[in-house]
Amino acid sequence: MFCHYTARAGRQMISSAKQVVMLTQAHTLASPPTPLSSHPTNVRLVPEPNRSFVTMTTNNDDPHEVDAIFQRKHSLRSKLRKDLKNMDPIRRSEEDNAIQSIVLEAPWFKASKSLCAYISCAALREVDTSRIVSQVLSEPTQVMEASNPIDLFILPGLAFDRSGRRLGRSGGYYDLFLKKYQELAKQRKWKQPLLVALSYSLQIVDEGAIAVTSNDVPVDALVSPAGFIPLSPAALDRL
Numbered sequence: 001m002f003c004h005y006t007a008r009a010g011r012q013m014i015s016s017a018k019q020v021v022m023l024t025q026a027h028t029l030a031s032p033p034t035p036l037s038s039h040p041t042n043v044r045l046v047p048e049p050n051r052s053f054v055t056m057t058t059n060n061d062d063p064h065e066v067d068a069i070f071q072r073k074h075s076l077r078s079k080l081r082k083d084l085k086n087m088d089p090i091r092r093s094e095e096d097n098a099i100q101s102i103v104l105e106a107p108w109f110k111a112s113k114s115l116c117a118y119i120s121c122a123a124l125r126e127v128d129t130s131r132i133v134s135q136v137l138s139e140p141t142q143v144m145e146a147s148n149p150i151d152l153f154i155l156p157g158l159a160f161d162r163s164g165r166r167l168g169r170s171g172g173y174y175d176l177f178l179k180k181y182q183e184l185a186k187q188r189k190w191k192q193p194l195l196v197a198l199s200y201s202l203q204i205v206d207e208g209a210i211a212v213t214s215n216d217v218p219v220d221a222l223v224s225p226a227g228f229i230p231l232s233p234a235a236l237d238r239l
Contacts, residue, residue: 070212076167076209080158083202084125095200096128096223103132104227108194108238117154126156127198128186155197155219164218164231165210166197178217194238195219
């Protein structure tokens, strides 16, 4: 199922028999595919004993503070873009494979009936999702309306921390897209989706390094080469 919800033309999403949506630069919501098999999985869980849950507050987004936050974001984006550009190709490939294997074997992925995921862009040096997309599209595909509920969002980003903060690429499209969907889900009394971001090892930064405003949407969990990292009660509930 394909559903086009675009905050701006640019990123594409796909869906399949397991109701799936894939994003690339703009946003498209895709539909529910049939459930995947639920045979035993080999999912690695990264424990977070001192986990803290982030709330998005920045003193009511005072203009002066917001300007300082944008400057900090710009600086961190520059650093991460450079780090990703310099990442060893062999290591990148190994991490791509590890991350996708963890997702494909995860019970929360197999149990999802409607999924929205991004189509990776090599030029942006995003974590590869080609195997995930192939898995989803190996089932019958359908087109779904944006008015249908989605269980799981698989998201990209430039940097993440262990309290759920996500640094995007400055357009704000994913945050706008997610906020609008969350509002729709609340209005229609749907269960809120699980927000899972895919991250190379070098993209996980120290807590506090990512400045946020009230417009930034936190993620529930990360998948890195080290395993699945739950960051919110919602992620813990899906384990």
